[in-house]
Amino acid sequence: xxxxxxxxxxxxxxxxxxxxxxxxxxxxxxxxxxxxxxxxxxxxxxxxxxxxxxxxxxxxxxxxxxxxxxxxxxxxxxxxxxxxxxxxxxxxxxxxxxxxxxxxxxxxxxxxxxxxxxxxxxxxxxxxxxxxxxxxxxxxxxxxxxxxxxxxx
Numbered sequence: 001x002x003x004x005x006x007x008x009x010x011x012x013x014x015x016x017x018x019x020x021x022x023x024x025x026x027x028x029x030x031x032x033x034x035x036x037x038x039x040x041x042x043x044x045x046x047x048x049x050x051x052x053x054x055x056x057x058x059x060x061x062x063x064x065x066x067x068x069x070x071x072x073x074x075x076x077x078x079x080x081x082x083x084x085x086x087x088x089x090x091x092x093x094x095x096x097x098x099x100x101x102x103x104x105x106x107x108x109x110x111x112x113x114x115x116x117x118x119x120x121x122x123x124x125x126x127x128x129x130x131x132x133x134x135x136x137x138x139x140x141x142x143x144x145x146x147x148x149x150x151x152x153x
Contacts, residue, residue, distance in 0.1 A: 037106045037126060042077040045131050045150035046070060053134075053145045062141060067094065072153065075100055081111065109133070121148075128152065 049057050050065040058065045067090030074082045085095040098113035103120065111119045124147055125132035131150040137143060 035128075037102060037123070038077065040126055040128065041075045041102075041109070041131070044072050044074040044153040046072050046153050047148060048151050049149035051147040051149065053147065055147070058146075063090075064137075064140065065146075066090075068148065073150065 047068045047070065048059075050059045050062075050068055051057050059069050060066060071094055072084045074084070076082075079099050079101055080097065081100045082097045083095055096113045096116075098111060098116075100109055100111050102108070103110050106123075108120050108122050111121070113119075119135075121133040121135045123131075124134045129152045131152070133148045133150070134145050135148065136145050140146065
């Protein structure tokens with residue numbers, strides 16, 4: 001085999017290898033962007049527990065906390081919300097609707113219900129399935145910070 005033939009074969013091999021490699025290369029898709037806090041929050045959430053700041057469950061121990069169990073809060077992306085109270089008879093029903101917004105660098109949620117003072121809660125944990133909010137309950141038998149645990153519906 002002469003040198004010219006060898007160069008031609010080598011060049012064809014290199015070109016063919018390049019074409020094969022390029023055709024085997026998979027298209028890389030851009031990774032899905034992480035959802036924003038607002039996107040994670042914009043769902044229906046069911047209250048499953050109320051805990052003291054150290055994580056002790058009081059949902060079945062304190063009548064006021066028991067009245068919260070199984071209530072649903074629907075946060076809509078248009079910044080409206082609805083609280084449904086159709087599971088437990090309590091002396092003070094927990095129902096309402098209004099608007100909500102993220103505040104303080106998305107670390108708190110401010111709820112506004114017509115004719116009521118705004119209510120601001122701190123986001124302690126937020127995932128695709130769990131939401132934990134902290135709130136200071138002054139009217140609780142033992143006033144203090146409590147954590148309300150929600151599961152996504």
